[in-house]
Amino acid sequence: MTVQIALVLTIAAVATYLFISEKLRMDIVALLVLLALALTGLVTPSEALSGFSNEATITVAAMFILAAAIENTGALSAIARLLGKSRSPTVFLLVLFGLLGLIAPFVSNTAVVAVFIPIVISASMHIGMSPTKALIPLSYVSQMTGVWTLIGTSTNLIVNSVAKDLGHRGFTMFEFLPLGLICWLAGCLYLLTLGRWLLPSQGQSDLPAAQESGHYVTELTVAEDSACLDQTLEQADIGRKYKAYVLQLWRGSERMWAPKAQQLQQGDVLLVRGRWSQLEKLKEDLGLQYHRRPAAQRGGGQDKPQDETEREKELMVEVMVAPNSPLLGRSIQALDRRLPRHQAILGIQRRGQIIRDHLDGVRLAVGDILLVLMRESDVGRLRSTNAIIVLSERTAPLPRDWRATFALAVMALVVVSAALGWTSIAISALAGAVALVLTRCVDVDNLYDAIDGRILLLMACLLPLGTAVSSSGAAQFIVDHTVGLASGWGPHVVLAVLYLMALVLGELMSNAAAAVLLTPIAISTARLVDADPTPFLIAVTFSASTSFLTPVGYQTNTMVYSAGGYRFSDFVKVGGPLNLVFWLAGVVFIPVFWPF
Structure with missing residues (x-):
């Protein structure tokens, strides 16, 4: 083991520990990794900063804007209303899975699940089915379908970017689709049969009403x-x-x-x-x-008294603190200041903990659900920020005009132009984002709220780690002492071991971090068995993009965990067998579509 290998492995090990323990925020850990790589000379200054200009980073930033436009214009909500026409739980789930197959491959999983949560709760209760039978499937299938395309998740883009930096040809827009469809069909069949039986009939909060979740x-x-x-x-x-x-x-x-x-x-x-x-x-x-807190402590300044007409327009809205929200770790007043005038935070619900202090002293955590008294006309403003997710279905209807159709058309054009090779995906997505901003499908004032800066910083800072793991020889060292031990059994067994390793690592830490670490390992594994690296990269992509075992393994799991009142064990019971299904499907079909 050389000094460089030892340094890279030490940095990777410390980063993995920090990711798993959550002692620091993910983006802070990524920044520390970048600084450590640069200060130890493992990457050059240009390599250290290359992640900020990387095509994957630019693409993800533009896709955040595209997703926000589709959500803000009501395009997703209009499609999702089809759920209300279902007449039985089975038909309901089939329609839900089909809608996710149309939307999630092109729109951020988080945005899709945020829009669908209140609709799924309301529609499922309308047909007499417990929402807990649908919310975990909502999260799982959004992940299954997100892996269909290159732009479906940021993890796909990260694997593609690191692989291209290491000399691989990269992936086309729909290259993942054949395996994605097989895994989706197998996963949906599981969720309609054994998974449906394993899901709880009621959540921990019993969900007595769509607007009263605990x-x-x-x-x-x-x-x-x-x-x-x-x-x-x-x-x-x-x-x-x-x-x-x-x-x-x-x-x-x-x-x-x-x-x-x-x-x-x-x-x-x-x-x-x-x-x-x-x-x-x-x-x-x-x-x-x-x-209520004094008005001087809130963002709107001194409030004017409301007349009776204004009071009649107030309603209760449930909002949930989103994953990667800028409000995490901050006091409840930080959200209070973001609300329009005359609004008030009345209550808070936190899973697994009873709050015993003044609400003003509460530090917000992922999945916290707050009850806000606000005007109906102001609810739309809450949808334009990535800080919170509106859960209550009793909200102001989104405007339905030409912008919804235009936003969908722009997204379709972005996908088609990149798929046909007219331009790169980064340029295509960037052009689409500019078009939606110019047509005010996204409010310019809320433009930067739509972009999740933590995800971008995480990607930009971690991408150089992939370069260091490969150039230092650390990837080959890891392969020789892990999957290399199974090399005598042939490439199929090596693929199975690598997929399993990626699956476990993806459940323990950030999907993006797992993808960055495992991509160079996949390429070194291919060299070890003298095979094409593509099937091993596909295994890393699918395993890192689908996390079913824990409520913290993926952002959408965390969202439905809080909204549905699930127990941690519910994800283990339902997600464990589903992980096994995906692992078996990957081991069997990856070599079929991408021969060694």
Whole structure:
């Protein structure tokens, strides 16, 4: 082992640990990797910065804009309304799988799932099927179909880019489609049979209504005319009557110990947990008020009082903190400042944890669901940011005009021009993004909110790692001591071992990071068995782009995990066999379409 190999392996090992442990954000880890590679001389300065001008990075940035335009114009929602016409759970799932096959290969998985979550919840309950039977399949099939095309996921583009840098020819737009269709058919058949049986009938939150997906924590203030004034919490009997639980009691800035024994006074703030319908009943019966932050602390400045007409237009909206949201780790006030005037965050729901502090002190995490009181006309503004996902179906309808058709036409033209070789995918996607911005399918003011900067930084910083792993000899060293041990059994066995290795690594860390690390290993593996590298690169692409085993293995899994009230074990039970199905399909059919 040379010094260079030791340095690369050390950097890769530390990065893998940080990715798995989540001690630092993914983009920060990627930046540290880039700096370590440059400072140790493993890559030249030009190689270190090459990821920022890489075709894959430019393409992903443009595809974010294209996806935002399709979502903002209502094009996806119009197509998804077909789900409401289903008459049985089986037909419902078949229509869902078909729609995802039409949309997900060309639009970001995250955008597709964000649009479909509230529609799936509402439509499935309309036909008498538990939403938990559909939300995990929604995530899984969006991943299955996202691997059909080169632009379906950022992981596909990363593998293609690193492979081309290492001398491979690269992949065409629809080169993954034959294997993708086989895996999709096998996966859909599994989800309609054994997977459907393994899925829970109800989530942990029971999902009693589409707009009430679990227990919220909210703050209620004792008003001067409250019915519970001068009573203790035991006398008010809140727990028995309303199935709600007072977690804390504040009097001014002082937290009161033994809150059940305290006589309630005007201005006391109760931190209460329960189902929203019961919290509403509690508020009305006892004459309590929602505790709102002073207007000076919010982004809109001093709010003007609303008249009765304005109040009538307010509604409750459920929003979920998205994966890679810029709000992660920040206080709830960071979201509060992003909301329009007169809006208020009333409650928060967090999986696996009961919040016991003032809402203002809560640090937001992926999957947190917040209940926001806001005007119906302002709901559309929330869709234009990648910070949150609107879950509630009781939202303002998206405008339906020529822009929806135009956005779909532009996306189709981007795909066709790249597939026919008229221009590169980066230029095609960039031209499409500019066209959609000029026609205001994407609001210029919200343009940069549509682009997930963390993903771009992650890609740009990690791409040089692929170069270092290959040029230092680390890839060959890893191959010799892992998959190389099976080289005597032939290329088919080596392919199976490499696919399994990629599958495990992709579940443990970022898909992008796994793709960057494994692409040079795939090429070195091909050299070891004297075979074409293409089948091994295909195995890395499919394994890194499909993560079914855990709710944190892929962004869409995290989204439905929170929205559906699942347990961690639900993903293990349903996703484990599905991973096995994909592994077997890959080992059998990859050599058929891409011979060794």
